[in-house]
Amino acid sequence: MADAAGLLRGAGARFREAGLDTPDLDARLLLAECLGLEPGILAANAHVLVPDEAQARFAQWVDRRLAREPVYRIVGRRPFYEHDFLLSPGTLEPRSDTEILVDAARRELDAVLRRRRAARFCDIGTGTGAIAVSLLALFPAATGIAVDISDDALATAGENARRAGVADRLALRRSDYLAGVDGPLELVLSNPPYIPSSQIASLAPEVRGHDPRLALDGGPDGLDAYRAIAAQAPRVLTEDGALLLEIGAGQGPDVRAIVCEGHRFVFEGATRDLGGIERVLRFRRVSRA
Numbered sequence: 001m002a003d004a005a006g007l008l009r010g011a012g013a014r015f016r017e018a019g020l021d022t023p024d025l026d027a028r029l030l031l032a033e034c035l036g037l038e039p040g041i042l043a044a045n046a047h048v049l050v051p052d053e054a055q056a057r058f059a060q061w062v063d064r065r066l067a068r069e070p071v072y073r074i075v076g077r078r079p080f081y082e083h084d085f086l087l088s089p090g091t092l093e094p095r096s097d098t099e100i101l102v103d104a105a106r107r108e109l110d111a112v113l114r115r116r117r118a119a120r121f122c123d124i125g126t127g128t129g130a131i132a133v134s135l136l137a138l139f140p141a142a143t144g145i146a147v148d149i150s151d152d153a154l155a156t157a158g159e160n161a162r163r164a165g166v167a168d169r170l171a172l173r174r175s176d177y178l179a180g181v182d183g184p185l186e187l188v189l190s191n192p193p194y195i196p197s198s199q200i201a202s203l204a205p206e207v208r209g210h211d212p213r214l215a216l217d218g219g220p221d222g223l224d225a226y227r228a229i230a231a232q233a234p235r236v237l238t239e240d241g242a243l244l245l246e247i248g249a250g251q252g253p254d255v256r257a258i259v260c261e262g263h264r265f266v267f268e269g270a271t272r273d274l275g276g277i278e279r280v281l282r283f284r285r286v287s288r289a
């Protein structure tokens, strides 16, 4: 039996040579999963011996990582906010930037539930269900609708909701954005596909090879989803309902213009990510005079 430290050193060196961004972390996450340990526990106990079966699986996973399959795709699930989310071929791997959207929605639902006994929201393009499930776990008085155009994503979101114990408060709906959704809703939120079609081929191999195109492709200028959501959301939102949108780098001015055109929404503010990039925009529904 080899010890963990040696295996980690070997895999880390191969990952570094292959130009991976976080070679030692990737090695630790994969070996920890093979051993059924938390990565932090493995880091503190690198002398543990690795049984042959775990070592064989680790060797296969190292090869998959060298072929640019993302760590969490190999493991099959990814931590997000306070839960682990199962991944499937039809789901985007949830990103930590999207936790900013959950934080913004959390403030919104908190305010709604101080005024009312219940709140209802819709998460458009739910993928793994990471956003909707995280919110339902935080707010037992909330109910949600999780929309996606992908049946595979909806099945995975349903399983993730069941694992988190919130499935009874989440309705799964196959719909083209909000076309099949009825109000009234206090909150609509989305991390929609927002990469311009022409940029997809130049994304990192981990992204273009493993995240589904449906989850990435925002049309010629990356803004198709925002146009659809801005047109549909007034119909389902309450008069003072909120619309929260995650955006790509530099898309703020265009998305503000799209949503506020027609005077059905006012822009209330943006939240930036740790890199200082505008990541989430908050709009408020206003009734037409």
Ligand SMILES: C[S@@+](CC[C@H](N)C(=O)[O-])C[C@H]1O[C@@H](n2cnc3c(N)ncnc32)[C@H](O)[C@@H]1O
Pocket (backbone or CB within 6 Å): 090, 091, 092, 093, 094, 095, 098, 124, 125, 126, 127, 128, 129, 130, 131, 147, 148, 149, 150, 153, 175, 176, 177, 191, 192, 193, 194, 214, 215, 216
């Ligand atoms: C960027 S991913 C977001 C996934 C998840 N909400 C997250 O943040 O990790 C966008 C999601 O929108 C879905 N989608 C794409 N086009 C759609 C449409 N026309 N109507 C509904 N959902 C759509 C994709 O299948 C994908 O799950």
